Amino acid sequence: MNAPRRSTSSDGSAVGLDSCRWVRIQLPRYLDDELPADLTTRVSAHLERCDACVEELGRVQDDLCDVIDHLVAAEPPAGLLARLHLRLDEEMQDLPLAAGAAAQSAALPAASPPASPARVTSPLRLGPRVRALGPGLAAAALLAGILWGWPSGSTEDDPVAPRAPVAASSADEDAASRGIANLSTASRSTAPGGDSARAGLTLAALEEDEMLYSGGIECITFEEAIDTVIVGPVLWGTQLPGSVLSAPGVGAAGAARLVRRGDIDGNGRFEWKDLQGLFGYLGEGRDGEAPPECLAAADFDGDGVVTVHDSVIAAQALARSAEWTGQAPELFAYESDNPLPCRSSCP
Amino acid sequence: MSSTSLPLPPPSGDDLPAVDLPAAELSVELPEGAAEREARTREDAALALRAGAGDAAAFRTLIERYHRLIYKIARRKAGNEADAEDIVQDVSLHAWRSLPKLRDPQAFLGWLMAIAQNRANRFCDRRRRKVVVLDEARHTLEERERGRAERADADEEGGELVRRLPDEMRLALTWKYLDGCSYEEIGERLDMSFHQVDYLLRRAKAALRREVERVERPAEEGHAG
Numbered sequence: 271m272n273a274p275r276r277s278t279s280s281d282g283s284a285v286g287l288d289s290c291r292w293v294r295i296q297l298p299r300y301l302d303d304e305l306p307a308d309l310t311t312r313v314s315a316h317l318e319r320c321d322a323c324v325e326e327l328g329r330v331q332d333d334l335c336d337v338i339d340h341l342v343a344a345e346p347p348a349g350l351l352a353r354l355h356l357r358l359d360e361e362m363q364d365l366p367l368a369a370g371a372a373a374q375s376a377a378l379p380a381a382s383p384p385a386s387p388a389r390v391t392s393p394l395r396l397g398p399r400v401r402a403l404g405p406g407l408a409a410a411a412l413l414a415g416i417l418w419g420w421p422s423g424s425t426e427d428d429p430v431a432p433r434a435p436v437a438a439s440s441a442d443e444d445a446a447s448r449g450i451a452n453l454s455t456a457s458r459s460t461a462p463g464g465d466s467a468r469a470g471l472t473l474a475a476l477e478e479d480e481m482l483y484s485g486g487i488e489c490i491t492f493e494e495a496i497d498t499v500i501v502g503p504v505l506w507g508t509q510l511p512g513s514v515l516s517a518p519g520v521g522a523a524g525a526a527r528l529v530r531r532g533d534i535d536g537n538g539r540f541e542w543k544d545l546q547g548l549f550g551y552l553g554e555g556r557d558g559e560a561p562p563e564c565l566a567a568a569d570f571d572g573d574g575v576v577t578v579h580d581s582v583i584a585a586q587a588l589a590r591s592a593e594w595t596g597q598a599p600e601l602f603a604y605e606s607d608n609p610l611p612c613r614s615s616c617p
Numbered sequence: 618m619s620s621t622s623l624p625l626p627p628p629s630g631d632d633l634p635a636v637d638l639p640a641a642e643l644s645v646e647l648p649e650g651a652a653e654r655e656a657r658t659r660e661d662a663a664l665a666l667r668a669g670a671g672d673a674a675a676f677r678t679l680i681e682r683y684h685r686l687i688y689k690i691a692r693r694k695a696g697n698e699a700d701a702e703d704i705v706q707d708v709s710l711h712a713w714r715s716l717p718k719l720r721d722p723q724a725f726l727g728w729l730m731a732i733a734q735n736r737a738n739r740f741c742d743r744r745r746r747k748v749v750v751l752d753e754a755r756h757t758l759e760e761r762e763r764g765r766a767e768r769a770d771a772d773e774e775g776g777e778l779v780r781r782l783p784d785e786m787r788l789a790l791t792w793k794y795l796d797g798c799s800y801e802e803i804g805e806r807l808d809m810s811f812h813q814v815d816y817l818l819r820r821a822k823a824a825l826r827r828e829v830e831r832v833e834r835p836a837e838e839g840h841a842g
Contacts, residue, residue, distance in 0.1 A: 298815070298818065298819060298822075299800075299815060300724060300727070301724060301726065301727040302727060302793065302800070302818075303724070303727055303728075303731055304799065304800050304815070310721065310724075314721045314723055314724070317723050318723075321655050322651075322655075324655045324658050324659055324723075325651045325652075325654050325655035325658065327658050327723065328654035328655060328657060328658035329654060331658065331726050332654070333822045333826060334726065334727075334730070334794065334822075335686060336822075336825065336826065336829060337790055337794050337821075337822060337825060338686055338689050338690065338794055338795070339686075339689065340777075340778045340779050340825060340829070341689070341693070341779055341790060341791060341794065341795055342689040342690070342692055342693045342795070343777075344688075344689065344692045344693075344698075344701075345685070345688075346684065346685055346688040346702075346705075347698050347702065350684065350688065350702055350705065351681060351684055353702070353706075354680065354684060354705060354706060354709055355677065357706050357709070357710065358673070358676075358677060358680070358709060358710070358713065361710050361713060361714075362673050362713070
């Protein structure tokens with residue numbers, strides 16, 4: 271941001287830092303989040319002790335509300351607030367104390383924004399074109415996802431960690447197997463050691479981390495998915511941050527909530543077995559719709575469709591989870607006849 | 618500002634009404650006096666602080682005050698009522714979860730608006746890029762068309778005063794406060810420096826305020842007479 275370090279008043283005279291006059295000049299930029307951090311701190315500190323400037327801040331806020339009011343005439347539909355309260359009720363049952371999250375966040379790296387409550391699209395469907403994916407492609411997606419998303423060496427400050435390109439031939443199962451074997455090795459070498467508290471947080475972070483939930487990879491089209499698999503990390507490296515699962519969690523309640531996503535077999539854990547089942551399902555090209563509660567767990571990007579994209583996110587999440595929890599993931603072996611291992615009602 | 622319906626009156630306590638009221642009933646005129654404005658602004662900050670510490674009632678109060686603002690930002694981006702409502706929910710939940718990370722409670726409104734703009738943008742990006750089956754795609758296209766028509770209507774209606782502003786001002790206001798563009802991005806589009814954009818936005822807000830006053834003053838005078 272390029273905000274000035276010193277301001278001038280309308281008559282051109284210099285205005286001293288921290289004076290009321292200076293603060294009032296800064297207020298619109300302060301509210302627009304266009305001030306550098308140090309000046310924001312100064313303005314904020316001044317506002318703590320100056321009622322007159324707080325009143326002026328209120329005036330600036332009112333202007334802002336007026337602007338939006340006049341830019342958009344549409345009014346909220348009847349009942350919006352009631353529905354909003356209901357949704358908040360659900361959310362607050364899951365996360366009764368945001369303070370708990372704050373306390374836990376403080377002990378962990380900087381958080382990414384949490385998940386979005388995307389409108390539920392039910393029943394969830396397996397994209398028909400994705401159903402046509404062969405097992406090899408699915409496995410290749412896993413490989414590419416793991417290679418790109420494997421966290422060793424990436425840090426918060428290094429969001430786009432360079433990855434070695436993957437050749438187009440990586441779309442065969444052998445390559446996928448090699449990649450997964452490498453993952454297993456890597457996890458042993460980079461795992462920081464078991465930490466049960468962190469393990470719980472990691473689970474929560476899987477859902478709370480926007481990069482993960484929303485895709486980090488965003489919702490890509492089938493063609494983009496194919497391109498991604500073929501081009502691999504070269505393309506991804508330009509689009510995606512390197513640290514998929516950087517967020518600390520939101521405590522036990524969040525962790526419990528998270529289990530719904532990823533816990534495809536309903537055993538209360540999100541583990542490689544779940545991903546294995548998902549890949550089996552994708553690779554088999556199973557027709558029909560699975561019960562929503564089964565596929566909801568697999569719809570990582572929340573777009574209402576289970577695609578190879580979801581499995582890539584799942585793979586990245588598991589890889590990062592393994593690093594956090596210190597548990598080396600089992601060597602993944604693709605089994606083409608492996609059904610989606612969800613609950614008993616699942617086809 | 619004397620007549621805006623945003624934000625809503627201060628909360629009364631932990632027991633918020635479970636029933637929904639039309640926006641018009643929830644809206645009240647803001648206090649005229651500087652002391653009241655100052656008190657309200659301080660109260661926003663205090664509520665944000667409490668909400669960040671896990672006080673659900675405080676958060677609900679803030680949402681009641683500003684849900685209309687969020688809706689308008691969402692509606693502009695989404696183009697239809699249903700998606701805009703989804704975005705409002707998304708923004709509210711996101712804000713609740715993120716409040717512990719709010720560093721400056723006094724800037725709560727700006728923070729909330731930024732969340733609304735970002736989440737609305739993200740929602741629309743995702744909608745655009747979603748993998749859909751053909752019939753769903755067709756449905757989406759129809760919805761989009763419908764949304765576009767609705768948005769055109771809304772713009773037509775909502776832009777009355779705004780349209781009186783010079784193009785640059787109107788665009789800058791829209792890009793900044795509805796689309797969430799930074800000053801820098803606006804500067805690139807309008808070929809202006811950061812400071813010129815800053816100045817333009819200030820002038821635009823002042824101009825809009827004058828237009829609002831010009832429209833409202835005769836009405837108030839007529840009402841009084």
